[in-house]
Amino acid sequence: MQFIQQFINGVHVGSIYALIALGYTMVYGIVKLINFAHGEIMMLGAYVGFFAIGLWGLPFPLALLVAMVFSALLGVVIERIAYKPLRNAPRISALITAIGMSLLLQNIALVLFGPDPQKMPAVISKEAIHLGSIQISYLTIVTLVLAVGFMILLELFIKRTKTGKAMRAVSQDKAASTLMGIDVNRIISVTFAIGSALGALGGVLYAVAYPQVEPYMGIMPGLKAFVAAVLGGIGSIPGAMIGGFILGIMESLTKGYISSQWSDAVVFGVLILVLLIKPSGLLGKNTREKV
């Protein structure tokens, strides 16, 4: 019974990691950049959700929407001012810029909101469904429904729509995509917007679960989501989803059976193992250089 309970908790946190991991993997797939500012985009999205609920009194779905739109715009602006000028620069330059952007956003949050954690109002009932000795909270259900729902939407968008197909084309060959009449810059903006919006969704759900917001809240879930993306195969969208769930479940089982202090060590140990055994991740493509 304890196993099932821990498993459910893992699925809950794993769905949040998966949402955040999607932003890393989509951006990597299209511009080959690890956007280290993604955790901070998620954190600022969580703050906007916090203000929308606590200050402006918006209902939860509307607050989510506001947070997602805010982060989408933030992601697009960051790409335009910080990453786009470096698109043809050595990759390490863009990576350093992303780390710089991450610290900048953290410090902006620190100045604007102060260092102290603020309590997220309980927007979702604390009640739980009891199935024998197993409890499933409404929050877990809401989180899972939202996360899986948006993943299905994303999958449909990428497989079925013209813009979604163009995103896949651009991620494979930018020059050939341009020759199809695709505006590569617009597609990159759309990718940052979607990835950042999903990050904000993850951020608000994370803030509701723990239940607080603080300027450094993006770091650990951001890193873990990055591990999830690498575990699933960076650049692979289903990989990020699966990686997120696996990571969440592993973390939760470690907390339940070994010790909470070990959970982060296990998570990052997994990263090292994956990189040693299968560097391209579970669903990653073999990196073959094309002629």
Place this chain on the structure above:
Amino acid sequence: MLQVRDLHVYYDKIHAIKGVDFDVKPGEIVSLIGANGAGKTTILHTISGILKPTEGFVKFQGENISSVPAHRIVYMGMAHVPEGRRIFAQMTVLENLQMGAFTRKDTVQIRRDMEKIFTRFPRLKERMSQLAGTLSGGEQQMLAMGRALMSNPTLILLDEPSMGLAPILVDQIFSIIEDIKAMGTTVLLVEQNATRALSIADRAYVLETGKVVMAGDAKELLANTDIKSAYLGG
């Protein structure tokens, strides 16, 4: 249809194209021939807007397109089949063709044009839902050409369409190029296989290290002894 005047293109400091002039008239097949490194591919990239000229201009249907972004030029009716085919390997054959029609909104006509492509390239129809990366080299070249035709272009640029293909497939590719002309699309063809290119072209320009060194009627160039010794292996 296409006017290129005093075109100069640099790669960083390397002066790759040194003042090239040529024209393509509606309904023609014009071929650019020349050895490796003569600048043929660079010229095509400059026409389709991927590279920008430092001097001179490219006019397409009377409009100067030298500073128009590459993706907008496709909307004006120009398609470019790049060297090495550059199909989207992780997408299906059908999706590749749909990407070819990216600039268009006329769904009904798009479907009709796709049927036409499938009639001309039955192999593509058989492999419609297969990933393009699993196709053979010849099939990939046909897909690349079919994809470009899906934009319903008035001018198509073909960069080394016969490269790396078995002789029987080369025959097919050249017969397809003649079909494209017959359907009313103007062709600018870059080829290493100069004999074959000249045999289907109306006119041709011979390039050497970034300059046009000879121009004229394709049949006359084919008969020219200098050309023969320099490019046709005779």
